[in-house]
Amino acid sequence: MTNTVYPVILCGGSGTRLWPLSRKSYPKQFVQLVGETSLLQNCAERMLGPSQAPYAKPLILTNEAFRFIVPEQLTAVGIDPGPILIEPEGRNTAPAVLSAALFLAARDPEGIMLVAPSDHVVPDMEAFHQAVAEGVRTISERRDLVTFGITPTHAETGYGYLKLRHPPESTHEVVPLDRFVEKPDLKTAEAMLSDGSYLWNSGIFLFAVRDIIAAFEQHASELIPPVQKAVAEAKTDLGFLRLDPAAWAGVGDISIDYAVMEKASNLSVVPYSAGWSDVGSWTAVQELSNPDEDGVATNGEVTAIDCRNVLIRSESPALEVVAMGLENVITIAMPDAVLVASMDKAQDVKQAVTALKAKGVKQAESLPVDHRPWGWFESLVIGDRFQVKRIHVHPGASLSLQSHHHRSEHWIVVEGTAKVTIDDQERLVTENQSVYIPLGATHRMENPGKVPMVLIEVQTGTYLGEDDIIRYEDIYARD
Structure with a gap:
């Protein structure tokens, strides 16, 4: 056996x-x-x-x-x-x-x-x-x-x-x-x-x-x-x-x-001996990225001119990275942070993370995209008393029934259909339609459809932190 x-x-x-x-x-x-x-x-x-x-x-x-x-x-x-x-x-x-x-x-x-x-x-x-x-x-x-x-x-x-x-x-x-x-x-x-x-x-x-x-x-x-x-x-x-x-x-x-x-x-x-990597540094990523005869490895929206032995990645389709005359350099461009480092410092990147944490920089540990059990959201614009987010909700998923002490919200559906609850009222909001959530109102959004639902959320208020959430019901059993 x-x-x-x-x-x-x-x-x-x-x-x-x-x-x-x-x-x-x-x-x-x-x-x-x-x-x-x-x-x-x-x-x-x-x-x-x-x-x-x-x-x-x-x-x-x-x-x-x-x-x-x-x-x-x-x-x-x-x-x-x-x-x-x-x-x-x-x-x-x-x-x-x-x-x-x-x-x-x-x-x-x-x-x-x-x-x-x-x-x-x-x-x-x-x-x-x-x-x-x-x-x-x-x-x-x-x-x-x-x-x-x-x-x-x-x-x-x-x-x-x-x-x-x-x-x-x-x-x-x-x-x-x-x-x-x-x-x-x-x-x-x-x-x-x-x-x-x-x-x-x-x-x-x-x-x-x-x-x-x-x-x-x-x-x-x-x-x-x-x-x-x-x-x-x-x-x-x-x-x-x-x-x-x-x-x-x-x-x-x-x-x-x-x-x-x-x-x-x-x-x-x-x-x-058939190939293995623990992908423990950006130089390892370069080796795995099929560099050309000059050692140039790129990913995303990148233009490299007269470069040698480089790894250049753009992690946003809206961000074009242009590199000229670089040699032995790592460049990783994110929407909220950019790393530029010599190849021989690839094993020391974690020191940069330590330095950023000491400064209290949120980019040290957090991405602009925040993943949740129902999908994800990203902050597009942040001001003193407002914030604009893109929210992606998986088919069949639901955010918690919640309220806020310090902010009101506008939701504009741009893809799919949202099932919205505001206090004791429930309605469907389809593409190009919007709904207003007053401060203090109990509310929930759900995706009842078979395709992802995407909406733009505009928050206004005196405090816009993620900890201003009171949850009443949550299918994912979060506190």
Whole structure:
């Protein structure tokens, strides 16, 4: 009997190294950095496995801020997600993996977990599935914990390494792991590259449910009681499973590498050389963006003249970026922020985020587009006593029944049809029609149609913050 493989996708990172496109409110796993799908969508498609193999629906761990974005993105590419576990707060990868293992142990203790971050690029899906199949065979033969090591293409100082007991003799040959190696300096990385027995640590793992729980019991037993309690006392919430916050508060913040993998003796590595990137910097994005013979990689409305080794992206169709005579430069233009940096500073972008946060600049963490469970909105114009927004509501979605203390609103429907409630009155508002919401009125907008509904909202008042909302009813169970 073949054991079922349970894909486990870790989807809680903040992605500050790819600012300004990736921000805390909408990090890189949800962004179309390479190709037509987001990194999460690409990961989920890859983790479904080959059609002939027994793969379960993906189990996803994420946080409160992303709980509606995850199913929305997966549904958009035709993937029905499995369980979505909500972490009350980030506690690194060890508690996340353990909570998934304990959740699965109650359902299939003989199952095999394939654990991967949601924000990596692995372009060759068939080669990845072959590598996983080699790992599954290893688990069935000797119950090892398996990790995947990437064959280095250069002396990289931004990755951790895996030291094998001997160099692999063939593709996908499973080799015992000797030890983990921290991110090296350049000289050490060059020596490891020449040695041939070192691979990049991909952060992708494969192990039987019962085996990883046993490894935690042996090497990180202090994590088991609070995580076990968090899973046992988890509450179902609109199709999500919310881990118990009181129990989770007692969980240590530690990676699975430090907690278990670096201490375990039964580790094997599947070498992988068919292409991989953790998309950890803008230089990585340039490499993945098919640069031309001069090293020029562009995206969006860009005109590049006499440039060499550059990445230039315009993230707004209304923003034309023109670059002339640039060399070794990154330029990322957003509607509300622009990054211009030397290529050799690509790993330091997070320092810019830290500096912006210290100044209290909202662009440090928030995008101009604010994603909500019902759709999204963006601010178009902000004045002292007014604000203009574009609001996009998904088919069948509904905003909460709410009121405001400090503002009134005008709604003008520009696409689709809105069902509008104002106090005890309900009406349909179609394209080119408008409606006025007086200050203090209880109101709600819904999209009863089969296509997206878009409206322009004009707010006027003494205070226009998002915290001036009193919710009376909400189908998404927000406070």
